[in-house]
Amino acid sequence: MLLITGAAGFIGRSLMDSLAASGERARCLLHRRVPEGGLPAGMEPAFGDLASGQGLDEALKGVDAVIHLAGTTKALTPADYYRGNARATETLVRALAGRGVRFVHVSSLAAAGPGVILDEAAPPRPMGHYGRSKLEGERIVRMFLPEAVIVRPPVVYGPRDTDVFRMLKPISEGWFVEIAGGERWFSAIYVRDLVKGLLTALRAPRASGIYFMAHRKPASWSQLCAAAAAIMGRPAPRTVRVPYPVAYAAGACAEMWARITRTAGIVSREKVAEARCKSWICDPRRASDELGFGADTGLEQGLAETLTWYKEAGWLTY
Numbered sequence: 001m002l003l004i005t006g007a008a009g010f011i012g013r014s015l016m017d018s019l020a021a022s023g024e025r026a027r028c029l030l031h032r033r034v035p036e037g038g039l040p041a042g043m044e045p046a047f048g049d050l051a052s053g054q055g056l057d058e059a060l061k062g063v064d065a066v067i068h069l070a071g072t073t074k075a076l077t078p079a080d081y082y083r084g085n086a087r088a089t090e091t092l093v094r095a096l097a098g099r100g101v102r103f104v105h106v107s108s109l110a111a112a113g114p115g116v117i118l119d120e121a122a123p124p125r126p127m128g129h130y131g132r133s134k135l136e137g138e139r140i141v142r143m144f145l146p147e148a149v150i151v152r153p154p155v156v157y158g159p160r161d162t163d164v165f166r167m168l169k170p171i172s173e174g175w176f177v178e179i180a181g182g183e184r185w186f187s188a189i190y191v192r193d194l195v196k197g198l199l200t201a202l203r204a205p206r207a208s209g210i211y212f213m214a215h216r217k218p219a220s221w222s223q224l225c226a227a228a229a230a231i232m233g234r235p236a237p238r239t240v241r242v243p244y245p246v247a248y249a250a251g252a253c254a255e256m257w258a259r260i261t262r263t264a265g266i267v268s269r270e271k272v273a274e275a276r277c278k279s280w281i282c283d284p285r286r287a288s289d290e291l292g293f294g295a296d297t298g299l300e301q302g303l304a305e306t307l308t309w310y311k312e313a314g315w316l317t318y
């Protein structure tokens with residue numbers, strides 16, 4: 001039996017859909033309730049709390065494989081990142097130690113930090129608390145489950161994603177905001193490809209250690225902007241270039257608003273500092289060489305499918 005943590009999230013939902021389409025079964029660790037709309041066919045709910053460990057023993061009965069997607073991407077305080085990405089992971093892997101369970105841990109390129117064509121051997125230099133908490137989660141996994149697979153995805157996009165959606169929505173309205181200072185490049189992976197990569201790693205008995213999974217061709221934010229506008233039949237949007245000090249101040253204001261409303265947001269001073277970096281590019285060759293995995297969906301195709309989903313779901317009008 002496969003257990004999926006974070007099954008109710010963006011990547012988790014795509015993973016469940018893929019398994020259901022193949023007629024496979026899995027158990028999905030949920031915090032309190034089944035998501036609105038229910039679970040796909042063959043997906044069995046289990047309720048537990050990775051912070052406290054409550055419900056884990058029951059959820060792990062009969063489990064021989066785990067894909068650990070649960071984590072914290074937005075937080076009100078630095079401590080929230082470490083609770084969601086390190087301590088919760090420790091609770092899970094302690095419960096798994098000695099069970100002989102196959103374990104795939106989904107980390108992030110943020111654990112490695114920015115750079116030009118980083119490979120898995122590059123010394124990690126995470127910039128902020130999110131990246132450092134993901135790196136700490138990796139350390140904990142290696143300590144308790146040394147044969148585990150650790151996957152570091154870069155930007156992940158696709159249907160149901162809300163983070164990239166916030167970047168695409170202004171383009172549909174004819175404008176786009178970027179930090180002044182020149183072009184910036186990034187690696188990305190379409191969610192369907194990432195799901196395929198996670199399952200490939202899970203089923204490869206000799207796979208272990210860290211793998212970057214990304215499309216082989218990096219993109220720039222201006223390329224993404226132009227491709228999205230063309231797909232939506234819009235003219236090239238007007239680009240608003242914001243000086244870094246202004247963007248940083250906006251990040252501080254966003255943090256203040258988040259504290260007032262008690263709702264963590266995607267904009268913060270750390271996120272602005274990360275967005276200023278010229279390059280977040282990883283080399284996916286190890287996954288290709290050892291697992292035979294390649295991300296086949298190029299940016300234009302992935303964006304077209306994503307934007308179609310947003311339109312059909314009523315998130316965008318174009």
